[in-house]
Amino acid sequence: MDELDLIRNRAETTGFAPAEHLTPARERLLAAARGERRSRPRRWLWIAGGSVGLAAAITAVVALAPTEQVGVGPSVAHADPVKVLTAAASSALKEPAKPPRPDQFLYVKTEQADHHFREVWFSVDGTRDGLIGTTKIGGCRNGKAPNYGTNDPRKEGMLEDCTPKPVYRTDLPTTADAMLAYLNSQPGTQKDNPTAMGKDVWGLVDEQVLQPASYAALFEAAAKVPGLTALDHVTDGAGRPGVGITFPVPPGSSPNAKPIVMVFDATTYQFLGTTDSAVTVKTYVDEVGQRP
Structure with missing residues (x-):
């Protein structure tokens, strides 16, 4: 030879x-x-x-x-993307369910690849005012929410019609097929569009909290998206290594279109973030502005 x-x-x-x-x-x-x-x-x-x-x-x-x-x-992983997401589903089912109090806030800190940070405080039940960075978010109480951060000072604090949006989701499906149908039903989502599906999956695991069975259903539903690839030796926005799952851009997309690459720990298969951002802290606090 x-x-x-x-x-x-x-x-x-x-x-x-x-x-x-x-x-x-x-x-x-x-x-x-x-x-x-x-x-x-x-x-x-x-x-x-x-x-x-x-x-x-x-x-x-x-x-x-x-x-x-x-x-x-990044090299293509030897692991099948379906197996990686199935392992992520199994890992999610092992996590204990820890329901927060309705009056608490979900605190999430993410690190971007450019080393900028994002902090949010979201009302667990959606009725209390929260924060995104330093911008207030109006909680929905009795069908009305104050309007903050407007360009028109006259409208600042004015009440608008609303529906509470809890950040702790107990309303989501717990089976893969039902979750896939839910994802495809979201406004603006094109059926079976892998990029849109990837954004929806990321949105649910990034700054919201699901029950373990719903997390498992979410990853199992994601595994049904066609065209996924697994990547070895990727890092999330904080530089943590893991295995990446790429949701491809569909044919005919803009040359500037960028695929979603979700990053999972290569050993535990817990969600870490994406190649552009990383969830470094995610927990409940008692007050807006409080940090763990």
């Missing part, structure tokens, strides 16, 4: 990166080889073990070095 056979066999398991990604890695490899030849008379096995040395060196640079060092993008 020559060096091309060795490289070809390695490529079948790891895959090749695009040529433009390999230029920096190739330059570092050659530079390292030149330095090694200068410092060691035995010439680093380039002659004594030419075929094996060449294939091993290329494999080491392309397959083993951290992706940020060689410019190679």
Whole structure:
């Protein structure tokens, strides 16, 4: 077996990166080889073990070095995306149900990939005023909610008709088929549109709280979305490593359309966030502005 056979066999398991990604890695490899030849008379096995040395060196640079060092993008995971989401559903069912008090607030802190942070305080039962950053959110009481953050000072605090929107969701389905039907029924959602489905799934796990059975149904419903791919060696917005599930953009989308990539812990399969943002704190507090 020559060096091309060795490289070809390695490529079948790891895959090749695009040529433009390999230029920096190739330059570092050659530079390292030149330095090694200068410092060691035995010439680093380039002659004594030419075929094996060449294939091993290329494999080491392309397959083993951290992706940020060689410019190679996330690799396709060996795991099936359906299996990853099914494992996430099983993990969700193991979480104990911890119903909050109706008068509490859900506090969520997310970190963006650019290191900016977002903090929200949402009323558990939807009747109390909350916060998104420093902007007040009117709670819905007796069918009326105060209007905050308007561009017209005259309308600030004026009451508008409303329906309470609890952030602790007890109204969602607990089976995959029923959850899939629910997701497809949401306003503005195109049936079986993977990008829209990914946004809806993300919206439910990001800054809301579901019961364990509903979380499990959500991930099992997501597993039914066609065209999903699993990615190894991705990180969430806070830099935490995990396995990514990509909800692709449909054919004919804008060139600027970006797929949703949800990130799960590769061991526990708990939801971490997306490649753009990370849920770093999610808990209940007793007052708006309170931090755990």
